[in-house]
Amino acid sequence: MLARLQREGYEIKRGKYISARAPDQERFTRLKTLGTDYTEEAVVSRIAGGLRPSRQPQQRSGKVSLLIDIQNNIKAQQSAGYQRWATIENLKRAAATMNFLTEHGIGSYEELVERCDAVAAASIRTRESLRDTEQRIADLALLGKQLDTYRKLKPVYDRYKASKDKEKFLRGFESEIILFEAAAREIKKAGLTKLPSSEKLKAELDGLSARKTALQTELRKIRREEKEYDTLRQNVDALLERPKEQEQQRQRSNDLE
Secondary structure (H helix, E strand, O other), X not given: OHHHHHHOOOEEEOOOOOEEEOOOOOOOXXXXXXXXHHOXXXXXHHHOOOOOOOOOOOOOOHHHHHHHHHHHHHHHHHOXXXXXXXXXXXXXXXXXXXXXXXXXXXXOHHXXXXXXXXXXXXXXXXXXXXXXXXXXXXXXXHHHHHHHHHXXXXXXXXXXXXXXXXXXXXXXHHHHHHHHHHHHHHHHHOOOOOOOOHHXXXXXXXXXXXXXXXXXXXXXXXXXXXXXXXXXXXXHHHHHHHHHHHHHHHHHHHHHO
16 A cells, blocks of 8 residues: 555655655645544554444544543542642643633644644744745845946946957956956856846845745744643643653552552
């Protein structure tokens, strides 16, 4: 099956879970997120002639499972064994966490991880776009200076090329000729066959500056969101794991007794 997917242009990634990415698709998709019929075990079973696993009647059942897990753990934390942990501050954090999950439609831990990954990927893309835009602005600003030098010294260079005694002319205008030729090389390196007007160059720079401002605003927003999701994930991890850790500690204490 994987070989067939690869022949059809899919990229396969093997790890803890099998993931596939179609041509032009940005992120890999874990096969198991497509449903119970597409887990590695289910696919192997079906290839071997096994029955197709039954689908859950509620496709969005995961939407409540994470909340239920958290609520159950809170109940455990509020039991006699976890009274010390169940402070008002922790319960406030739990309530805020569950409100966020509900408002954003996050019901499973896997979906939370995917949201965190998506925000992190958006942050990387935005930073790269901002970096490319800033580099383009710097390149255009430098090109603008080269164009100004080229236009300013072109008459001097034309006189130099037309002079009968170039060595004598060069002695009088050596610095101008050197600057002009350096500017001409940079313009050629930029791939320009026709000099752009100052107005066109300014218009492009203005557009890039506006894009830079928009990207900076977007990046600030994404960074806030990234921090928010990172805090949320830490809270969820703490809410889900704390009782287990304390139960293990209690069990070890009992064993020692």
